[in-house]
Amino acid sequence: MKYLVVSDNHGNRDCLIDIENKWQNKVDYMFHCGDSELDPFDNIWEVYNVVKGNCDYDSEYQVKKVIDTGQDVVFLTHGHLFNVNVAMEHLLSSAKEAGANIVLYGHTHKLGVEKRQGILFLNPGSISQPRGRFSHLKTYAIIEHRTDGIHVDYYNEQHEVQPDLSFFFPNDK
Numbered sequence: 001m002k003y004l005v006v007s008d009n010h011g012n013r014d015c016l017i018d019i020e021n022k023w024q025n026k027v028d029y030m031f032h033c034g035d036s037e038l039d040p041f042d043n044i045w046e047v048y049n050v051v052k053g054n055c056d057y058d059s060e061y062q063v064k065k066v067i068d069t070g071q072d073v074v075f076l077t078h079g080h081l082f083n084v085n086v087a088m089e090h091l092l093s094s095a096k097e098a099g100a101n102i103v104l105y106g107h108t109h110k111l112g113v114e115k116r117q118g119i120l121f122l123n124p125g126s127i128s129q130p131r132g133r134f135s136h137l138k139t140y141a142i143i144e145h146r147t148d149g150i151h152v153d154y155y156n157e158q159h160e161v162q163p164d165l166s167f168f169f170p171n172d173k
Helices: 013-023 089-098
Strands: 002-006 029-032 048-050 064-068 073-077 102-104 112-116 119-123 139-145 149-156 161-170
Touching (some): 002 102, 029 073, 073 089, 089 102, 089 119
Parallel strands (some): 002 029, 029 048, 073 102
Antiparallel strands (some): 112 119, 139 149, 149 161
């Protein structure tokens, strides 16, 4: 399975269309972790699974989704309601409760990926307003779950893989 993950475009619809045009039919799922600032009825959400961010004010957005892809159970949220700027325990406990093995979140605008207690946590960074160590780099991520484990690659807005931001997590034994 191959998943594309993007977040925090803050009103920049064109970058989402560009990503869609590049990756549609090349990935199995496209996820958006919130703060799109787009209308919840925008036809772009026919392609992306999306959740509500703290800058998405319409109540039509859901604050979290659990999506069973057949290979993985993905917990999708923005992160602001889980206090991800401070700690990951609330998000970890909610993911466990949902039976998820992958957690996708945004909010911090800081890219990052790690595995905790057998669960992959991924923040794709921000495609429009990155912060932190990689504040110069607008990013999204591709997760590929293969038989040997989970491969993660980060891409810039020109769809170029960032070699220093490629990660591998072997399957748990």
